[in-house]
Amino acid sequence: xxxxxxxxxxxxxxxxxxxxxxxxxxxxxxxxxxxxxxxxxxxxxxxxxxxxxxxxxxxxxxxxxxxxxxxxxxxxxxxxxxxxxxxxxxxxxxxxxxx
Numbered sequence: 241x242x243x244x245x246x247x248x249x250x251x252x253x254x255x256x257x258x259x260x261x262x263x264x265x266x267x268x269x270x271x272x273x274x275x276x277x278x279x280x281x282x283x284x285x286x287x288x289x290x291x292x293x294x295x296x297x298x299x300x301x302x303x304x305x306x307x308x309x310x311x312x313x314x315x316x317x318x319x320x321x322x323x324x325x326x327x328x329x330x331x332x333x334x335x336x337x338x339x
Contacts, residue, residue: 246314246325248335251304253279255335257314259323274323276300276314284314293317293339302329 248255254277261272274286276298283300296313303309313328317339326336 242322244323244325246327246336248327248329250302250310250312250329250334253302255300255302255312255327255329257298257325257327257336259316259325261323272323274298274314274316274325276312278302278312283312296328 242261244259246257256277257274258277259272259274272287274297275282276284278300284298286297288297293315295315297316298314300312301309302312310329311331313331315326315328315336317324324337324339326339327334
């Protein structure tokens, strides 16, 4: 299995986006999964094998101490050897790779 992980902190909250993929001994041949965790809790998953970099593959939200909601979006791009990830909050990149 190959694993890519992107981490960020936002107003006291921990955000982790993780992608894993690899060869399987099934008819599919390959399998993959992305997961979004906020403060250790799984909030979204994605099992698509192809990622378009201009569309979020996962979404979540964070409510801060002043009760304001912030939208968390994870973008991915499939490369030849690995998947690149980046995390946006309210439309702004806060962690990850440029692609």
